[in-house]
Amino acid sequence: MALFEKAPAKINLSLDVLSKREDGLHNVEMIMTTIDLSDRIELSSIGQDTIKISLESRYVPNDERNLAYRAAALFKRTYGINKGVHIKIEKNIPVSAGLGGGSADAAAVLRGLNRLWGMDIPLQELAALGSKLGADISFCVYGNTAIARGFGEKIETLTSPPPCWVVLAKPDIGVSTRTIFERVSLDTIYHPNTNEVIKALYEKDLYKLCANMGNSLEAITGSLHPEVIQIKQAMKSIGATGVMMSGSGPTVFGLVEHENKAKRVYNGIRGFCDEVYLVRLIG
Numbered sequence: 001m002a003l004f005e006k007a008p009a010k011i012n013l014s015l016d017v018l019s020k021r022e023d024g025l026h027n028v029e030m031i032m033t034t035i036d037l038s039d040r041i042e043l044s045s046i047g048q049d050t051i052k053i054s055l056e057s058r059y060v061p062n063d064e065r066n067l068a069y070r071a072a073a074l075f076k077r078t079y080g081i082n083k084g085v086h087i088k089i090e091k092n093i094p095v096s097a098g099l100g101g102g103s104a105d106a107a108a109v110l111r112g113l114n115r116l117w118g119m120d121i122p123l124q125e126l127a128a129l130g131s132k133l134g135a136d137i138s139f140c141v142y143g144n145t146a147i148a149r150g151f152g153e154k155i156e157t158l159t160s161p162p163p164c165w166v167v168l169a170k171p172d173i174g175v176s177t178r179t180i181f182e183r184v185s186l187d188t189i190y191h192p193n194t195n196e197v198i199k200a201l202y203e204k205d206l207y208k209l210c211a212n213m214g215n216s217l218e219a220i221t222g223s224l225h226p227e228v229i230q231i232k233q234a235m236k237s238i239g240a241t242g243v244m245m246s247g248s249g250p251t252v253f254g255l256v257e258h259e260n261k262a263k264r265v266y267n268g269i270r271g272f273c274d275e276v277y278l279v280r281l282i283g
Ligand SMILES: C[C@@](CO)(OP(=O)(O)O)[C@H](O)COP(=O)(O)OP(=O)(O)OC[C@H]1O[C@@H](n2ccc(N)nc2=O)[C@H](O)[C@@H]1O
Pocket: 012, 015, 024, 025, 026, 027, 028, 030, 097, 098, 099, 100, 103, 133, 134, 135, 136, 137, 150, 151, 152, 177, 178, 181, 182, 246, 247, 248, 249
């Protein structure tokens, strides 16, 4: 038996770093939403009690280091399952991009194994399990639009943003989330106005959303990789309504209300950056 799970990427509509915990992680407050750029996960039962993983990617390990593999191992261990699974990953989300691709894959494996093995584990429990492997996995278990608190594992669902188009531009660099958090200086860091972003979502006001989006980590990644700031400026001047870096970067996204304008921004930004996508919000 085989089944498929979609693993959509996320963008951060706001990301605020509040404090540093004793274990070294940071308390954050971030609003995330899923976008129509997805990996595709196929899960099939196999005879032996093993986890097999197949994917073709220059940037992602296809062994026990893969987050999807680790999610399956954790699921089997937690629920005492002696069955095997073959995980095939079609990788479409750029890697180390701030789009949560590894977390999306791990979350899809948790949801998928729940179905494959006929368990009835609530999403809340899967999300708590996922948080043992990474900060963004809890959000990805639920998808849609939510605010994440704690180190990212406390999820509260929000209403979806107003419909719009998303132009994504990923400079040709990968960013390590750990490296960016290590450079956080809490005395001087920028704080976005998260409450105004939430209000904009409930008022379905794209202009208010764009005016208030903000990311505490953007200046840090931007100082290490000036292309992030250049792409941001270019996307703004080409006409995106709101522009921000997602997560720890380096992907910059622009929100645009109409398809024609979005296509203009998409075509324009291709002159500055090789890896560009035009997608819709699905959160
Ligand atoms: C910053 C965010 C925003 O969505 O996204 P990305 O840029 O990675 O997509 C995430 O919170 C990232 O989540 P994730 O990519 O799962 O990070 P993890 O593997 O859990 O953490 C990697 C490292 O980042 C640092 N880290 C992460 C989360 C957090 N709240 N505080 C931290 O200090 C820690 O050094 C940790 O070891």
